[in-house]
Each structure stands twice: as structure tokens, then as C-alpha cells.
Amino acid sequence: MLVISRKKGESIRIGDDIEITVVKAEDGTVKLAIDAPRNIQILRKELLRAIEEENKKASNMDLSLLKHI
Structure with a gap:
């Protein structure tokens, strides 16, 4: 894991x-802007x-309930 410091307006x-820019940093929160191709899921x-x-809950469903449908 890479840990770096960035100030408002700075990017990685x-x-x-893919570019990540610090848009706002105050009150213990950071707002980031992410510029990436549309095919990249974020x-x-x-x-x-x-x-x-x-998904785990759905896959553990009691399949015997389907017999009554």
C-alpha cells in the first residue's frame, strides 16, 4: 500500500x-475527483x-421454498 500526502488541488x-485529485480537505473529510475511463468500475x-x-444472503436462500411456486 502506498501512503502519500496531498493538498487541495494536488493529484496522483x-x-x-487514471488521475485522482484532492478537491476539498476539511473537518476530517477529503473530497476526491477521479478521472478514469468509463470502462473502469469505481x-x-x-x-x-x-x-x-x-449476494451471499441471496445465494444462501432456502431453495425448498421454490417447490411451492
């Missing part, structure tokens, strides 16, 4: 086509975890 590059980690959890 990932590869040739998700907040907590959202990704919630999706994974919902």
Missing part, C-alpha cells in the same frame, strides 16, 4: 489514464461490501 496518477469500498453481503 495511476497508470496512464465503487466505494463500503458499497462493494454491502453488495457482496447481499
Whole structure:
């Protein structure tokens, strides 16, 4: 893991086509702007975890319930 310090207006590059810029930093939060190709999926980690959890719940469904349909 790379840990760096950036100030408002400063950026980092990932590869040739992804740029992350600090837009705002105050009150313990940071607002980032991400410039990336549309084919790159960008998700907040907590959202990704919630999706994974919902998928696990769905896959553990009691399939015997389907016999009554």
C-alpha cells in the first residue's frame, strides 16, 4: 500500500489514464475527483461490501421454498 500526502488541488496518477485529485480537505473529510475511463468500475469500498453481503444472503436462500411456486 502506498501512503502519500496531498493538498487541495494536488493529484496522483495511476497508470496512464487514471488521475485522482484532492478537491476539498476539511473537518476530517477529503473530497476526491477521479478521472478514469468509463470502462473502469469505481465503487466505494463500503458499497462493494454491502453488495457482496447481499449476494451471499441471496445465494444462501432456502431453495425448498421454490417447490411451492
